Amino acid sequence: MKPFLVALVLFLAVPAHAETLLINGTIVAPDQVFQNGWLAIEDGKIRSVTPSRPDVKGARELVTKDIVFPGFVDLHNHPLYGIFPRWRPGKTYANRYQWRGDAGYLRAIQNPEGKLVTQHFCDMDTYVELQALMGGTTSILGLFEPADTPKVEPCVAGLARNLDWASGFHGPGVGKERIANVLGVRPNDIRLSPQAMEMVKTGDYDLIAVHLAEGRRDDAESKAEFAQLKALGLLSEKTAVIHGGGLTEANFAELAKTGGAFIWSPRSNFELYGETADVAAAVRQKVRIALAPDWSPTGSMNMLAELNYAKTVSDRDFDRLFSSKYLFEMATVVPARIARIDDKVGSLKPGLFADVFLLRGDASRPYDALVGAKPQDVTLTLVSGVPIYGTDEHLTKLGATGAEKVTVCGETRTAALPLAGLTARLQKALAGESLQLGPLAECRR
Ligand SMILES: [Zn+2]
Known part of the structure; x- marks a missing residue:
């Protein structure tokens, strides 16, 4: 068992790995949806997905009317910035280089982040990973900048998988x-x-996700960056381009031809630049497209919120380009394939890790329920079969105890962490910078 799981299990007093868990509900499997189906979890992995209850003796059983989804795979985030409230500059920019030098941004976000991360990294990490888990994200990329923090803090292990630091896929x-x-x-x-650096030099890696051409479509600096990517030798089937506002249809065609992928973050694009990448061109050119929230100051709090935003943008600006099911895949199996971890996470099928979340909603339309969901609709999140967040009822049924209550848009949820002391410490640290702690969830009507 991995050390971080040992720690979690001890805290929760859940013998999750010692016994089989059976979860009943509407199971969203890769090729079909099982209404009133069953998911069996054993040793942290999915043992079976079946239309009727499997014959397992002595299993812990959770019977629900919920929809059961694979956890989201978030390939573009800056999670530590989730401690800040939303940043509203009151204007838009031509590209990222403009706002990154904006005095208001430096004051409200960048300077305090740089200061706090040196002293409060573990508290910040726990708080923001909870934000992700509350929205169904179980794998996340982009925790911190390696050059700033060359030493990996052991506390990053646990909660969501950190795909660039502590995924749990390569042993303890x-x-x-x-x-x-x-x-x-x-x-x-x-x-x-x-x-x-060594990895890139030898070519022995699975994915490099690169911010590129982040700005308006007509911005010269953004438009120049695709050529710069190629000049660096970084355009390959192991490349995922993040943002790509300045990418032309010809650029997307070339990206598709090399087998590279695209990561779309519409909310952050609209808030910073007033528009987003030409994702319709990316679809026409058959580029593999993943969805990701970017970060909470100008993007979405987590993947669930970004799905909701992306659906609105798809319907409003792209003539209903993406169905709800397509968007679901852009947040699960597609990013898992892009990162070459689809044999581990990203769908509900036997042998994969039991990274799962449950959602309250219309089970006859599971994908529509997903893109229309509110933060309080998530009723359970498990990583490697360990329940980390959810309703008290679900967690109790799975044998989890000793966790902390959180209020989510008027409802009570339980989180498997000592959140009270942590929240107070972060509030105090931010108050020292004349700032407030951002919320765990953004509520919608
Ligand atoms: Zn980013």
Whole structure:
């Protein structure tokens, strides 16, 4: 058993790995949806997905009317910034280089983040990973910048999987990952850890996600970056381009031809630039497209919120380009394939890790329920079969005890962490910077 799971299990007093869990509900499997189906979990992995109850003796059983989804795979985030409230600059920019130098941004976000992360990293990480888990995310990329923090803090292990630091896929310990996150193609932004640098040099890696052409479609600086990516030798089937506002249809065609992928973050694009990438061109050129929230200051709090936003944008600006099911896949199996971890996570099928979340909603239309869901509709999140967050009722049924209550948009949920002391510490630290702690969830009517 992995050390982080041992720690979680001890805290929760859940013998999750010692016994089989059976979860009943509407199971969203890769090829079909099982109404009133069953998911069996054993040793942290999915043992079976079946239309009727499997014959397992002595299993812990959770019978629900909920919809059971695979946990989201978030390939683009800056999770630590989730401690800040939403940043509203009151204007839009031509590209990322403008707002990154904006005095208001430096004051409200960047300078305090740089300061707090050196002293409160573990508290910040726990708080923001809970935000992700509350929205169904079980794998996340982009925790911190390697050049700033070359030493991997052991506390990153646990809660959601950190795909670039502590995925749990490569045995115990941290820093063995085959996935890297790059801030951009300018010299200041290409900052990789020594391991990642070695990885790229030898070609022995699975994915590099690169911020690229982040700005308006007509912005010259953004438009120039695709050529810069190629000049760096970073355009390949192991590349995922993040944002891509300045990418033309010809660029998307070339990306598709090399087998590279695209990560779309519409909310952050609209809030910062007043528009988003030409995702219709990406679809026409058959680029593999994943959805991701970017970060909470200008993007979405988590994947569930970004799905909701993406559906609105798809319907309003792209003539209903994406169905609810397509969007679901852009948040689960597609990013898992892009990161070459689809044999581990991203769908509900036997042999994969039991990274799962449950959602309250119209089970006859599971994908529509998903893209229309509110934060309080998530009723349970499990990573490796360990219940980390959910309703008290569900957690109790799975034998979890000793956890902390949180209020989510008027409803009570339980989180498997000592949140009260942590929240108070973060509030105090932020007050020292004349700032407030951002919320765990953004409520919608
Ligand atoms: Zn980003």
